[in-house]
Amino acid sequence: MQQKIIITIDGWSSCGKSTLAKQLARELGYLYIDSGAMYRAITLYFLRNHVDWTHHDAVDQALQNIKLNFHSNHKSGQSEMYLNEENVEYVIRDLVVAEKVSEVAAIREVREFAVKQQQEMGRNKGIVMDGRDIGTVVFPNAELKIFMTADNDIRVKRRFQELYEKNPNVTMEEVRANLEMRDYIDSHREVSPLRKADDALELDNTNITMKEQLEIAKKWVQERKNGQQDN
Ligand code: CDP
Numbered sequence: 263m264q265q266k267i268i269i270t271i272d273g274w275s276s277c278g279k280s281t282l283a284k285q286l287a288r289e290l291g292y293l294y295i296d297s298g299a300m301y302r303a304i305t306l307y308f309l310r311n312h313v314d315w316t317h318h319d320a321v322d323q324a325l326q327n328i329k330l331n332f333h334s335n336h337k338s339g340q341s342e343m344y345l346n347e348e349n350v351e352y353v354i355r356d357l358v359v360a361e362k363v364s365e366v367a368a369i370r371e372v373r374e375f376a377v378k379q380q381q382e383m384g385r386n387k388g389i390v391m392d393g394r395d396i397g398t399v400v401f402p403n404a405e406l407k408i409f410m411t412a413d414n415d416i417r418v419k420r421r422f423q424e425l426y427e428k429n430p431n432v433t434m435e436e437v438r439a440n441l442e443m444r445d446y447i448d449s450h451r452e453v454s455p456l457r458k459a460d461d462a463l464e465l466d467n468t469n470i471t472m473k474e475q476l477e478i479a480k481k482w483v484q485e486r487k488n489g490q491q492d493n
């Protein structure tokens with residue numbers, strides 16, 4: 263039997279990371295973990311409970327009351343984010359959460375809290391995880407690291423379409439501003455900034471379909487698995 267591997271997918275906001283991660287996990291029978299959902303759920307908790315995240319004590323206290331879990335949806339088979347046993351998969355995608363998530367995700371204690379759980383989830387390998395620091399910090403020894411990019415306008419358009427379906431009041435400019443702000447904060451923060459790991463393979467999906475991106479990634483997976491067998 264072939265060894266299971268760890269696959270990390272990092273990159274800019276809305277460039278198709280979770281789409282590819284889900285596709286790969288389904289193909290390989292691996293676990294899919296959306297690490298961004300964890301930062302979004304923590305942010306939702308902070309917003310709902312008026313946590314002043316500029317104070318370390320308040321953050322430490324709040325984190326003690328947060329329990330994060332992923333449960334599989336019986337109908338779709340997709341893993342969904344639970345915050346203290348409440349399904350928050352839908353509400354964490356809201357722009358209200360997206361407006362604050364990069365600020366919250368830049369806090370050292372928040373990252374330590376999330377990273378520890380992410381590493382535990384990958385203990386038995388056979389996992390695809392997407393985010394910003396998965397190949398650099400969470401699983402620096404992952405067998406396959408992918409760094410995704412896509413043209414800015416395309417990313418804005420794709421995310422706008424998603425959000426517009428839920429809320430027709432959302433504007434393209436709002437979405438653009440949010441993506442730009444998050445990309446800036448995520449790549450400039452002190453703790454675990456977004457960057458391409460030296461050994462990551464870059465995938466630009468501006469002009470390729472979801473089917474094509476899966477084919478490219480599957481080829482990389484096979485190469486890594488073959489490489490493992492040769493060793
Ligand atoms: O799906 P999208 O690209 O919009 O973002 P996401 O993956 O849901 O992540 C939301 C936010 O969480 C990002 O903008 C980052 O601020 C933070 N994040 C992070 O700091 N580290 C990760 N591994 C994943 C997400």
Ligand code: CDP
Nearest residue numbers: 275276277278279280281420467470471472
């Ligand atoms: O996870 P991330 O924020 O990087 O992006 P995503 O949620 O996977 O993708 C954002 C949107 O782009 C989704 O609506 C995807 O269906 C769409 N997408 C696409 O149109 N073409 C691709 N090659 C990849 C994603």
